[in-house]
Amino acid sequence: MFTISALWFCMKRMPRxxxxxxxxxxxxxxxxxxxxxxxxxxxxxxxxRYKFNSESSFYPVLQNSFATESAETKGLEKIVVKSGYxxxxxxxxxxxxxxxxxxxxxxxxxxxxxxxxxxVSLTLLNIQSTNxxxxxxxxxxxxxxxxxxxxxxxxxxxxxxxxLTILMFILxxxxxxxxxxxxxxxxxxxxxxxSSALVLLWxxxxxxxxxxxxxxxxxxxxxxLGIISVHVGKKAGTMAWFSFAFxxxxxxxxxxxxxxxxxxxxxxxxxxxxxxxxPFDDKLNVNKNTNNNYGSYYKYGSDSSTLHSxx
Numbered sequence: 001m002f003t004i005s006a007l008w009f010c011m012k013r014m015p016r017x018x019x020x021x022x023x024x025x026x027x028x029x030x031x032x033x034x035x036x037x038x039x040x041x042x043x044x045x046x047x048x049r050y051k052f053n054s055e056s057s058f059y060p061v062l063q064n065s066f067a068t069e070s071a072e073t074k075g076l077e078k079i080v081v082k083s084g085y086x087x088x089x090x091x092x093x094x095x096x097x098x099x100x101x102x103x104x105x106x107x108x109x110x111x112x113x114x115x116x117x118x119x120v121s122l123t124l125l126n127i128q129s130t131n132x133x134x135x136x137x138x139x140x141x142x143x144x145x146x147x148x149x150x151x152x153x154x155x156x157x158x159x160x161x162x163x164l165t166i167l168m169f170i171l172x173x174x175x176x177x178x179x180x181x182x183x184x185x186x187x188x189x190x191x192x193x194x195s196s197a198l199v200l201l202w203x204x205x206x207x208x209x210x211x212x213x214x215x216x217x218x219x220x221x222x223x224x225l226g227i228i229s230v231h232v233g234k235k236a237g238t239m240a241w242f243s244f245a246f247x248x249x250x251x252x253x254x255x256x257x258x259x260x261x262x263x264x265x266x267x268x269x270x271x272x273x274x275x276x277x278x279p280f281d282d283k284l285n286v287n288k289n290t291n292n293n294y295g296s297y298y299k300y301g302s303d304s305s306t307l308h309s310x311x
Contacts, residue, residue, distance in 0.1 A: 015257055016172065016253075020169065020172050020173065022249050022250050023172060025246055029246075030202075032045060033045060033236060034085050036084040036085060037083065037086070037087040037088060038084065038107065039087070040103050040105050043089040044235060045235055046082035046084050046236060047148070047209065047232070048082075048148050048216050048217070048233065049080060049081070049082050049232075050220070052141070052227060053226055056225075057226075062227070063077050072096055074094065075094030075096065075097070076119060078092050079092050079141075081145045082145075083153075085149065086149075088142065088146065089103060089105040090104050093116075097116070108150060111142055111146050117140070117143075123138050141228055144220060144228065148212070153213065158205055161243075164197075167194075168198065168250075171187055172191065175188055191254050192255060192258055195250050195255075198247050198251070199247050202247055203244055205240075206241055213237070216232075
């Protein structure tokens with residue numbers, strides 16, 4: 001009996017249960033997207049990946065520069081730098097630099113304090129200035145990754161989206177439970193505005209992330225004279241757009257339920273108007289029938305009087 005009642009409850013509230021499921025999945029997707037590249041366990045969730053282009057004409061110069069600088073820096077031209085919302089991961093670190101692990105992750109605020117940050121900084125050209133002194137032109141692959149995380153792709157919109165999505169999940173649970181709880185009507189109306197605002201917020205966030213990542217892919221190779229190649233992370237992009245799609249589905253489900261309930265209420269009101277009779281209408285019908293009977297009597301009386309007059 002419990003199974004049948006539970007099944008009926010689920011079928012009756014299937015749209016809201018689907019909205020809860022999509023909302024729950026969105027929470028997990030956005031949280032894992034935020035902590036991507038914050039630790040080595042999530043280094044595959046990156047927004048942009050940088051590495052030295054092995055096909056560049058400057059690549060032999062990089063190899064020679066790292067090899068001759070010190071024994072520790074030899075092989076650093078092979079490193080792969082992954083930039084995420086909250087952290088930066090460096091992969092394929094040579095064993096002579098770090099013998100414990102080939103992958104190290106740092107928070108975006110701590111990357112500048114590491115020894116590796118200074119070791120991968122390269123001097124490309126010495127440009128003569130007007131006072132006959134040379135000004136070195138440097139390029140740092142870790143600095144580019146930090147600038148991407150700090151200035152190009154901001155995590156604050158994603159953080160706000162996560163907080164609002166968690167609160168929305170709590171409100172959905174509140175209106176879905178089969179108990180007469182207070183303020184359910186107002187919370188349902190609040191969810192309409194809430195879900196629409198979330199779609200707009202994360203729509204802008206996902207779009208800005210997409211634009212920032214692809215902009216880095218386009219201008220950094222050209223700005224670095226082809227020394228650095230850039231790859232956009234497909235996993236992070238997929239997670240961002242799937243999160244947006246699930247939030248949009250939640251919004252559509254809630255608006256569908258609202259419109260359906262409004263139609264049901266309108267139909268119920270129309271049925272009440274059709275089935276309920278007005279007592280004044282009954283009196284009016286009785287008066288009409290009475291007048292018709294009197295009219296017939298007068299008609300026949302008039303005919304008979306005319307007949308008698310003729311006789």
